[in-house]
Amino acid sequence: MAEKILLEVITPDRLVVREEVDMVIATGLDGEFGVLPNHAPMLCLLQTGEARFKKDGKIEYMAITGGIAEVFENKMTILADAAELAREIDVKRAMRARERALKRLRQREKIDVARAEAALRRAMVRLKVAQRAGLIESVPSETISD
Amino acid sequence: MPGLRDIKRKIEAVKKTQQITRAMNMVAAAKLRAVQARMEGFRVYADKYKELIGRLSLVSGVNEESFPLLEKREEIKRVHLVVLTADRGLCGAFNANLVNQTEKYINQIQSEGKEIFLTVVGRRGVSYFRRYYPQLLKKTYEDVVGKIDYAFVHRMAQELTNSFLSGEADEVVLLYAHFVSVLRQVPTIEIMLPIEPQGVSEEEVGQVDYIYEPKADEILRGILPKSIDVQLYSRLLENEVSEHAARMTAMDNATNNCKEMITQLTLVYNKARQASITKELMDIVGGAEALRQG
Numbered sequence: 116m117a118e119k120i121l122l123e124v125i126t127p128d129r130l131v132v133r134e135e136v137d138m139v140i141a142t143g144l145d146g147e148f149g150v151l152p153n154h155a156p157m158l159c160l161l162q163t164g165e166a167r168f169k170k171d172g173k174i175e176y177m178a179i180t181g182g183i184a185e186v187f188e189n190k191m192t193i194l195a196d197a198a199e200l201a202r203e204i205d206v207k208r209a210m211r212a213r214e215r216a217l218k219r220l221r222q223r224e225k226i227d228v229a230r231a232e233a234a235l236r237r238a239m240v241r242l243k244v245a246q247r248a249g250l251i252e253s254v255p256s257e258t259i260s261d
Numbered sequence: 262m263p264g265l266r267d268i269k270r271k272i273e274a275v276k277k278t279q280q281i282t283r284a285m286n287m288v289a290a291a292k293l294r295a296v297q298a299r300m301e302g303f304r305v306y307a308d309k310y311k312e313l314i315g316r317l318s319l320v321s322g323v324n325e326e327s328f329p330l331l332e333k334r335e336e337i338k339r340v341h342l343v344v345l346t347a348d349r350g351l352c353g354a355f356n357a358n359l360v361n362q363t364e365k366y367i368n369q370i371q372s373e374g375k376e377i378f379l380t381v382v383g384r385r386g387v388s389y390f391r392r393y394y395p396q397l398l399k400k401t402y403e404d405v406v407g408k409i410d411y412a413f414v415h416r417m418a419q420e421l422t423n424s425f426l427s428g429e430a431d432e433v434v435l436l437y438a439h440f441v442s443v444l445r446q447v448p449t450i451e452i453m454l455p456i457e458p459q460g461v462s463e464e465e466v467g468q469v470d471y472i473y474e475p476k477a478d479e480i481l482r483g484i485l486p487k488s489i490d491v492q493l494y495s496r497l498l499e500n501e502v503s504e505h506a507a508r509m510t511a512m513d514n515a516t517n518n519c520k521e522m523i524t525q526l527t528l529v530y531n532k533a534r535q536a537s538i539t540k541e542l543m544d545i546v547g548g549a550e551a552l553r554q555g
Contacts, residue, residue: 125306127411127494128299143474157472158313160483183313183484194309196411196487 118152121190122168124177124198131198132177134170139191141166141184150191157186161193163236165244176201178244180237201248204241212238213255265537268530272523279519285351286512292407293443293505300498307495311459314488317481318458320471327478330422330485333455334431339376341399341430342366343421343453345437345500346386348406352504353511355438355446356385362448363390363436367397378430380421382406382497406504409497411490418489425454437496438503444510446503453492456485 119135139150142164150157161184166177182195216235219226235257242254318331346359363379363386370377379394381387382402390398400420405413424430432452439449473480 125309127303127306127491129302130305145475148474155472156470157474158317158477158480159472159474160480183480185309185313192309194306194313 120152124193126195126198136168136170138169150186153189154186159184163240165240176244176247178241201244204245206245206251209238209241265533268526272526275519275522279516282512282515286509286516289505289509289512293509296501300502303495303498307491310488310491315458317477320477329426330456337431339430340370341424341433342377343380343435344386346383347504348384348404352508355504355507359438359448360389406501414494415490418493422489435496437500440499440503443506446507456488
């Protein structure tokens with residue numbers, strides 16, 4: 116398992132990750148896909164979702180908001196609108212964002228439904244990733260609870 | 262000839278001005294470094310994006326009709342000009358240069374018989390164009406420089422894109438201060454829409470056989486709108502870097518001028534002091550002489 120692949124996750128504001136890893140799994144438009152060292156050159160659109168990478172036997176989780184991934188010469192570059200490692204996720208903020216989005220969707224009127232749904236999706240992804248990393252015990256429901 | 266005390270007061274005043282300009286110089290230098298770091302950080306992202314778009318547009322054998330954002334209109338009737346200026350003054354000719362360049366461009370476009378309208382960023386530019394070209398102003402952004410984040414840029418880019426797609430404008434053009442060096446910032450005009458893919462040659466593309474997921478033209482469709490965000494964000498950052506650089510230089514000059522003025526005034530002060538001492542001495546000598554003789 117000596118072979119590694121260099122993973123770079125870049126957002127407009129900062130470099131989130133630059134590490135030699137054993138494996139990367141990201142969420143493409145048609146679902147998750149994995150990338151191992153020496154993968155063929157590839158360009159892939161990402162949807163808002165979870166990404167994880169394995170390094171020295173440990174798995175790290177990330178929340179990725181939209182973007183594109185390029186694999187080239189044993190280097191994977193993810194250009195994302197926003198990205199956080201699990202430990203960087205602001206759980207309280209994600210909770211609030213979820214509630215706000217649900218409230219908007221409940222009203223159903225005079226709102227941009229697509230935008231509210233996208234916001235809800237972002238919040239849910241962050242919460243799921245936070246749960247994976249053990250920051251919270253369970254993820255609240257994605258639908259209206261009361 | 263002004264009295265000794267007047268000169269002294271003047272020297273003190275200039276010294277205080279010098280203190281202020283020196284402080285502003287240092288503040289501008291610190292801000293310059295901070296924004297420059299942000300710009301460098303973003304450049305990695307922006308360059309990669311440009312490269313991807315260049316590659317994709319060549320690979321997918323772009324059919325312009327299916328990508329409205331790439332489509333060059335045959336006849337350009339209306340131009341949407343986006344002007345970036347600063348919110349504050351005291352930065353030398355920074356804002357004046359941008360405004361002059363804009364006026365020149367407006368005249369040029371109008372003399373070609375086309376219409377033009379403006380989106381202006383920065384209080385300095387806004388107040389100027391509001392006064393002299395109110396009929397051309399479409400949208401203004403004030404007090405935003407230094408607080409720009411990606412969400413803001415995204416909203417602004419969306420408005421520009423809508424203006425282009427709705428046919429309100431046939432071309433969207435950006436005017437900003439290109440950062441050459443700390444001493445030189447050049448007002449520069451750049452076409453934002455339609456997008457002109459660049460940066461990758463055809464041979465380079467042919468060399469690597471990528472797997473595209475989904476198809477290349479669909480990826481392009483997905484990321485093309487974002488390239489406007491990327492371009493706008495990098496230019497906004499660059500304009501801010503230029504502003505701080507211009508202010509730093511202007512304040513450095515002002516500090517030097519103060520120094521020179523203090524030297525001059527001190528010279529005048531010392532001359533006046535010596536003149537008055539000489540005069541007093543002559544009075545005393547004269548008095549003593551008179552006493553002796555009397």
